[in-house]
Amino acid sequence: MKPLFRWVLDSVLPPSCLVCDKTVEAQGQLCLKCFTTANFVTAPLCACCGVPLPFAEDGAKEHLCDACEVSPPAFTMARAALRYDDTAKKIIMPLKYGDQSEAAAGLARLMRRPGEEMLQSANLLVPVPLHAARLRQRRYNQAAVLAIALARLTGRPLGLDVLRRWRATRKLEGLSAAERRVELMDAISLRQGAEVLGKRVLLIDDVMTTGATAHQCAKALREGGAARVDVLTVARVADPRLQ
DSSP states (O other): OHHHHHHHHHHHSOOBOSSSSOBOSSTTOOOHHHHHHOOBOOSSBOTTTOOBOSSOOTTOSSOOOHHHHHSOOSSSEEEEEEESSHHHHHHHHHHHTSOOGGGHHHHHHHHHHHHHHHHHHOSEEEEOOOOHHHHHHHSSOHHHHHHHHHHHHHOOOBOTTSEEEOSOOOOOTTOOHHHHHHHHTTTEEEOTTOOOTTOEEEEEEEEESSSHHHHHHHHHHHHTTOSEEEEEEEEEOSOGGGO
C-alpha cells in the first residue's frame, strides 16, 4: 500500500527540487542544475569537527583543525552534508524560518550520506534544543523535525526531550568561537529523568558554525553518562571566523 500511496501522492504533488521548484524523480533530490551548484563536504576535513580543511597533511591518517587541536570539543565527531553557502541557505531557510517542515524529509536524505556510519551505531538521536521563547516564535524546533525525519528514515531511537535550553542567549551570529562558548556556558542541560547512561548519542542540528552549541550539548550528555556523542547537521560553515 505504501508504494501505491506514494505514487498517488506524487501524481497529485510531484516531488520538487530542494532548492527550486523543478520536478525531480523522488523527494529529497536536487535537480541537475542545483546539484552542480551544491557544495558537498568532502575530504580533506577535520576528523573531529568536520570543518573542511584547505589541504591534507602527508602521511597523516587523521587531520585535526587548529581549533580542535587547541580546545577539543566534548563531542567525538561531527559531519555535515553541505558547506554553508548560498545554495545551502536556500535549502535550509524554508525549514528554519519559512514554516516548511515538510522539507525535513528531503534534508534527512542528504544528511544520511555523510552520517551513515554514525546513524548505524547511534543508540539515540537527540536534537539541539531551542529556548522556550524561541520555540514559541518559530512554532517548532527545526532540529527536532530533522531528528524525527532521520528516525523515520533509519529506524534509530529518538529522544526529543533529552536536552533543555533553560537560559535564553543572545544571537550568536558575529560572535567568535570563544565568545559563543562563554555565551552558551551552562545554558543547556540534561532534562530531569532523561536517560543517556552508556548510550551512543547522535546530536542533530541544521547548521554548525563554530561547534560551540554542539559542544555544550555534548558536554551535558557526557556529564549525564553518555558513552559517546557525535553530531550530524545539514550544513557546516567552512570558515567560522567569517561568521
